[in-house]
Amino acid sequence: MSLRTILATAAAKAVLAACHLTGRPGSSLPGRAALKVDPQIIASLAAQVRRGIIVTCGTNGKTTTNNLLCDMLEAQGFRVVSNRLGANMMEGVAAALATAASPLATRPPGYRSAPASGGPLGYLDADFACLEVDEASAARVLQYLKPDYMIITGLFRDQLDRYGEIDLTMKALEKAIALAPDMTLVINGDDPLTAFLAQKSGHRFVAFGVSEQTTPEVDFPPAEAVSTPVSTPNSSDEIREGRFCENCGAPLHYDFYHFSQLGVYRCPSCGFKRPAIAYDAARVTMTPQLSFDVLEEDSAPIRISAPMTGFYNVYNILAVYGVLRELDLPTESINEVLRNYKPQFGRGELFYLGRNREQKVLLNLAKNPTGFGQNIAAMLQDRSPKDLIIAINDNAQDGRDISWLWDVDFERLADETVLSITVSGLRALDMQLRLKYAEIASTSAKTVEEAIERRLADGCGNLYVLVNYTALYEAHKYLEGTAK
Ligand SMILES: [Zn+2]
Incomplete structure (x- = not known):
């Protein structure tokens, strides 16, 4: 181990400790410090991972997929190093690896199997590294990190400012994939963009998907009440990359x-x-919870049940299942792990507020048209009356361009179960205008806190909060504080 690497891990830990003190866990600052000291830090630490490196890319579902994979591997007794909190650019990846290395390994936030603090200096005690990597950073990261597997969850239009068009995202990923010729791709075969990328790369790849058209089943609400994600025939005005x-x-x-x-x-x-x-996946049902069979050639189907909502989680779970099978690891514990799965904040996080915990609040991040569409669909599957808050900011992290609001099918919110809609955030007026064009009434609140407070006071006790990035922190902080 080079002295540089050792110094770099020490620097990362010192910065992490400072981040904890100042209440900024999960930041990429420790990684920035480590990279300054040793630009090769990612390569030298990654080389010590014993069993495998799995990266997760894709515009939607990275954090859920990556964290679920960590949980599965940890449940099987493996030591896993990961960027659980989703700092997924080069600095975040460096931070995850460097803060997990000895000496004095610190447990990075959200990291459950604490790495051993023994071992020689700069030693990384890990069976697996599970890292979500931002598509735009993938080529930089894969210069140093050579994964055994790359999951691609799917490619949807993301914040316009950060990525430009989806073509740029595809080009960036193509470049990254070429840097790791021995890597196997585990891809969403239902997405033609991802499938094309995999086929063109010449890499070995395996695909997951849902081959049967999902139709309303007995335990669905009445057919006319269900919008997508029940599969639709070949016509729709949804955006189609x-x-x-x-x-x-x-x-x-x-x-x-x-x-x-x-x-x-x-x-x-x-x-x-x-x-x-x-x-x-077959026989997908979504009420009362997500449930489906996994069909595989030459093996008996297994039924998976997860306390999650949203059809997109079928893909996230299939991706994890696929990697476990590729690694030749058991999959029996998947249902148990799913039962105990704790979503990262803002990914379907549930709060119970009020004196008798009688107020249910579901907080969800929605940062692009696909995410919004899926969240609305999942929300409408809950057929009980509800209030809705939508908060849209346009800070740098959110993307300044919010024209994508016009690509979201908000018309579906004209539903009898949606009792009220409150808009908030820096672009509340744009959101309200969008709803006006959908002929849906809404009120506005200055801040997310104010919006939530109002609905807790006069709402029906079933509140949905859909927010984009920077509004998420605000909403989460308030809800967590109130729940205590
Ligand atoms: Zn063609």
Whole structure:
């Protein structure tokens, strides 16, 4: 171990300790310090990981997928190093590795299996590294980190400012993938953009997906009350990034869509098509909780149940399942791990407030049209009366351009179970205007706190809070404080 690496890990830990003191855990500052001292820190620490390195990319679902994978591996007794809190650029990856190395290994926030503090200086005691990596940073990170597996959850249009168009995201990922030629891709086969990327890369890849059209089942609410994510036939005004074949430009033919551009597709012109699905979900039900079979060739189907909402979580779970199978690890404990899964804040976090905990508040991050669409769909599956708060900020982290609000199908909020809508955040007026065009009434509040306070006072006791990035911290802080 080089002296540089040792000094870099020491620097990272010192900065982490300072971050804790100043109440900024999960920041990427320790990583920035480590990289300054040793630009090779990621490579030298990653080389010590014993069993495997798995990175998770994709515009939606990275944190859930990565954390679930960590939980599964830790439940099997492995030591896992991870950036659980989602600091997913180069500095965040460096921070995760450096703060977990000895001497005096500190337990990074959200990191459950504390790394051993013994061992030689700069020693990293880890069986696996599970790291979510931002697509735009992937090529930088993969210069140093050579993963064994890369999960790609899917590619949807994200904050416009940060990534430009989806093409840029694809190019960035393509470059990153080429840097790790031995890496196996575990991909969402229902997404034509991801599938194209995998096929073009020449890497070995396995796909997960949902091959059957999801239809309302007995335990669904009445069919007319359900919007997507029940699969829709080949027509919709939702945004569809993958409408055209990436290979030849011809319009793709879809047998059906699940949501956004995900579905069963093929190109009638050049033959590009959805890849064979190795891990296939069937009999998906979403009430009272998410439940589905995983079908695999040559093995008996297993039924998975998760206390989660949202069809997109089927993909997150399938990705984790796929990696475990690829690693030849048992999957039996997946239901137990899912039962105990604690969402990171803002990913479907539930609070019970009020004197008798009679007020239910569900906080969800929604930062792009796909995320919003999915959150609205999940919310409408709850057929009990509810109040809704939407907070939209346009700080740098959120992306300054909020024109994507016009791509969200807010018209669906004209639903009898939605009793009231309160808008807030720096762009509350834009949000209110968007709703006005959807002919939906809303009121506004100066701050998220004020919005929540009002609805706790006069609401129906079932509150949904949908917020984008920077509004999330504010909302979370307030809800956590009030719940105490
Ligand atoms: Zn084509």
